[in-house]
Amino acid sequence: MRTYTNVKDLGDLNAAVKEALEIKKNRFAYKHLGENKTLLMVFFNSSLRTRLSTQKAGMNLGMNTMVLDINQGAWKLETERGVIMDGDKSEHILEAIPVMGSYCDIIGVRAFAQFENKEDDYQEKILNQFIQYSGKPVFSMEAATGHPLQAFADLITIEEYKKTARPKVVLTWAPHPKALPQAVPNSFADFMNEADVDFVITHPEGYDLDPKFVRGAKVEYNQDKALEDADFVYAKNWAAYTNPNYGKILSKDMSWTVTAQKMALTNNAYFMHCLPVRRNMIVSDDVIESPQSIVIPEAANREISAQTVIKRMLETL
């Protein structure tokens, strides 16, 4: 595997989940693969889970790991060609990327949407420059339009907790004080559309996601109706995708918060969220603290999804 940016990069999804669950049983079985190999993790944005779980995954595989926080101690990077660099940006990304590539064997990149220009965000300019110019296998640690390590961990978690062969999985928008990218819901939809689940997306009018990710999923604008008989409720906020409102907050309607009353509509569903989560905006205290909340094992599976992807990359070096 040379790149990991979406569900298709995993090939046979059932086989990938099976491989992940095997790795989980003995996460040090492939320690030899990473001997004398270096993982570089480059962060343009903050992280708790991705930083720790991906580093742990690399260490499980015997790799040396390095972390670079672009905004803390590195030179400020110019990302556009043709710019006269007379401002505060000291280095161009077109030099920085191959230099980073020269120090490592595999690169993970986190670079969120800027919300300045939809086309720039949806072209994944920064991630694709790493793929094009680093000369090394590159995986997304959440880019402008996707968070495939999260979605893979989500699928692994659903596989572990499901009680029926084809569970009903509902992705619900929920309110948030800040404008958040569509990366997590995009990738969740990308994966659920390929998995053996009954997938429903619910959100207020105006929050439709990119059709490239929604594909054949059912979209239901009535949250209560969508939640009926759900086996898994996956809550997430995102800002508007469609122009002219791209990147804007259109609603903070607290009636969309996932509460015990909402969960009562479901088939005793499990509650999921990628974290970090704003309590009593996205989800009430009692729901996230309930036995049906699986947000902690979901986060723990980030180590497993990352390890499966890095293992596959090591195998092709």
Ligand code: CP
């Ligand atoms: N879910 C997730 O990616 O968490 P972090 O932003 O803390 O890495």
